[in-house]
Amino acid sequence: MPLIMMSGFPASGKTTRANQIRDFFNTKISELSATDPRAVKIKVHVVSDDSLGLSREVYREARPEKDARATFYAAVKRLLSSDDVVIADGMNYIKGFRYQLHCEAKALLTPSCVVYVGVPAEKCKAWNVPEPASEDSSPGGREPYAQDVLENLIFRYEEPDGMKRWDSPLFVVPWMDEHIPGEEIWNAMVNNEEVKPHQATVLKPAAEANYLQILDKATQDVVSAVLEHQKMNGHGGSVAIPEASNKIELPTTYVGLPQLQRIRRQFISFNRQHTAEKTRLKSMFVEYLNKELE
Structure with a gap:
C-alpha cells in the first residue's frame, strides 16, 4: 500500500x-x-x-x-x-x-x-x-x-x-x-498501475560470502575517484568511473570526504542484505551519488 x-x-x-x-x-x-x-x-x-x-x-x-x-x-x-x-x-x-x-x-x-x-x-x-x-x-x-x-x-x-x-x-x-x-x-x-521495480531496489538475495567486501570496495573506489578528480581538477565537472556505465556529475562546490562517506554508508545500508551483479555495483552507486549531490 x-x-x-x-x-x-x-x-x-x-x-x-x-x-x-x-x-x-x-x-x-x-x-x-x-x-x-x-x-x-x-x-x-x-x-x-x-x-x-x-x-x-x-x-x-x-x-x-x-x-x-x-x-x-x-x-x-x-x-x-x-x-x-x-x-x-x-x-x-x-x-x-x-x-x-x-x-x-x-x-x-x-x-x-x-x-x-x-x-x-x-x-x-x-x-x-x-x-x-x-x-x-x-x-x-x-x-x-x-x-x-x-x-x-x-x-x-x-x-x-x-x-x-x-x-x-x-x-x-x-x-x-x-x-x-x-x-x-x-x-x-490506490487506483494506480502496478509499480515497476527499480534497478537500484530490486536485488537478488545475497549469495556470495564476500559480497559485503565487494560492495565496500566498489563504493570506496568511486569515492576515491571523486576525491582524486577534485584534487587534480578542482570543483565540478564529470567523473568517469571504470566499470561504471554512467558518470558522476559533481556540483560546483567542493564535495568533502565526510559527505561522500555518509552517502556511501547509506548506499551500503540499503544494499547490504541483497546482492546485485558485481559489474553493476559501481553504476548503481554512481546513480545514487548523483541523486544525493543534485
Missing part, C-alpha cells in the same frame, strides 16, 4: 493535512468495504514526531536530529506493507531522506507521493505557538519550535521538485485551501 510523504516548513500545518488525508482515506475504505473485500484489509497509519515521542529540540543539533530521523525512518519502514497506507507526517525537508523513503516503497512495489504544504515562512512563524495535545493537531503542533531552531530549519529546507521521481507525484496544498486533493491522491496511490 502507498507511502504518502508530507513535506513543508516547520509549523506549516502538515499534521492537520495528514489527518485530513487519513480521514479521507478511511472514508473511502469504509465506502468500498461493502463491495470490495480487499478494502477491508487496508489500514491507514500516521507516523509523526509526536506519535514517536520526539521533541522538537532534537532539531537543534545534528546528532540528535540524525537519531530522530533514523527513528522516524524505522517506524515508517516497519509499517509499510501490502495492506497498510503509511502517511509520513514529518517535515521530510531533506531530499536525500525523501529519496530513502521512496526507495523503501519502491522495493515493496508500492507507490509513493509527496504532499507539499505550501505556507509562507512568515505565516509559519506566526503559527509557531503552543497548542494543547489532541489527536488532530492544528498548525504548529503540540510543541512550538524554539525561534532559532525554526529559522534554521526554514533556511535548510529543500523544496520538493515534481520533476524528480522521488518527489513524484507531487501534490501541492496551498495554506489558504481548506481541503486537500483527496480524490487525486487516492487515485494516484
